[in-house]
Amino acid sequence: MPRPTALLLGTIGHARKEWESLSEIAELKEITTGTRESVIQDFKDGKYDGVVAIYRTYDSAQITGRFDKDFVSQLPSSVRFLCHNGAGYDQIDIEPCTARGILVAHTPGAVNNATANIAMMLILQALRKTYIAETSLRKGTWRGQLPLGHDPDGKVLGILGLGGIGVALSTRAKAFGMSLIYHNRREAAHNPAGAEYVADLAQFLGRCDVLSIHLPLTEVTRHYLGKKELLGLKKGAVLVNTARGAVIDEAALVEVLEAGHLGSVGLDVYEEEPKIHEGLIKREDVVLFPHIGTFTIETQKKMEVLVVDNVCSALTRGKLLTVVPEQKGKEAEIQENR
Template sequence: MTRPIILLCGDITHAQKEWEELSSFAELREVPIETREEFLDDCKTGKYDGVVAIFHTYMSARYVGLYNKELIQALPESVKFICHNGAGYDQIDPVACMERGIQVSNTPEVVNNATANVAMMLMLAGLRRSTMAEKNLRNEKFRGDIVPGYDPEGLTVGIIGMGGIGSAFSVRAKAFEMNIIYHNNNPVSDERNPADAKYVSMDELLETSDVISISCPLNASTRGLIGKSQFDKMKDNVVIINTARGPIIDEQALVDALASGKVFSAGLDVFEKEPTVHPELLKNDNVTLFPHIGTFTEQTLYKLELKVLANIKSGFETGSLITQVAEQRK
């Protein structure tokens, strides 16, 4: 009897042993690094017939591209599960998957602490403009032309998106004695609001926050959420932090707001056209830039891969995924 196939689209770096254990009930196969066109052709010519589950990684989009309607329609009829390694799953169209009877999972909760820690690093670096200070020091100017920064205590931080990451960030901000407000589609439960943050409208958040931290998912309603009109509403000398997805911010509008002095500094772990970074951001010493390392720790990478594997195993054993994405649970 032909064995079902689990297809790895990307790399497994930490849970190789656990991945290989799935061979007890399925054939394990990896997608070679190929172009989107090659992948589509291979799907259409039957190379991947028999694939039931796909282990999908964020980095695989660099060569295969987005799992949009075109690619999903090309997948073999045997595919029932796409299990994504990451909390954000904007690379996959869950509605198009649902039309094909394909369940999609992500890895919420696992990323919360690591990403919130990076957001705190970026916030503190932004408040103290540490990138400029370090650059001067490396250029043998000791302090050089740096200006005093700001203490976080007593400042108001506005969190856009009070999911798991936003909630974890709020706890950290509370430890720094900050006033915490947030905007979400709806107010969250007490369980999701351990720092007792105040729910406010988007306009109030923009108008009253000294620091704005973005942790909402990227979708049709959040793409370009922060642009020129939003920057115009913000307080002068605001600090902007983004650990969510780059296209939530209009980068040219951010560049202009930094140039005008409206934005004191920015801390970015994600970019609008990632991996490309706007050249003006690269040149600006008031911006701290990380190469999308929010979850890049040994412990978190391992837990992420384990969660994907648990979803795959659940799909085979029960016919459903443990952490199926929200759009498919409605």
């Protein structure tokens, strides 16, 4: 029987050896340049017929664009598995994949610690308004107009989404003396730091001294926090987002900041990356990072290895290790749709 084929979309920087080791069980192909149109044409020409599993990097969106219904419909009929490098997978429309019998994997767990570290860093910097301190120093004005900051001790940290990253943040924040509450659709099964569950969103927001966002971006969570919700936070509260920018209505956030309702903000993600709302850039009470939550050697390696492991499992066992929640428990049924 012919060997299966695995296709890499994008480039691998830290687990190249692991990817190439798959050549023992499969033929390996790669697409590292091109356009959405050229890739689709290659699919139509049969260049990638026989591909069973696709390794998709986050940055490969610059080549293919979104894995939307149109793009998924152009994939070779042999494709059964799509292995995405990223805990968030909002670049992929799951429904058309499911309809075609394609299972999708992501990289939960691998990103937890690094992203939680960035969230904690943003919390501390937003509380102390370190941007003002650093820019003043670099301008030669020592502290400049730096106001007194706030300590994290005793502050109520609200975690919106107590998943893997939220749990990792909760253990870090507890070490800084913060009180912990969280809001999920349902009570979390894993809560090692003992955060208090608050089922009502409005009540939850009203208790937050600091709000840290850890929701995936879906059609349900897009603009989950609009003007009403942002004004529902305590006056002077700190808001931090390391999830996805579009979970917040960015224009509303700027409006609420300009009204003086929030104390400060720390952001690693934006609604239209890499574009950032001008109203955020010009403010000294906003700490801005360029989406570096998982930007460490160790975490990038863990993520890439996990994707390779998913491809390997798909090719050898016909199963994914970390299937996306929408498909979890339905794998056999989905594959039967083929």
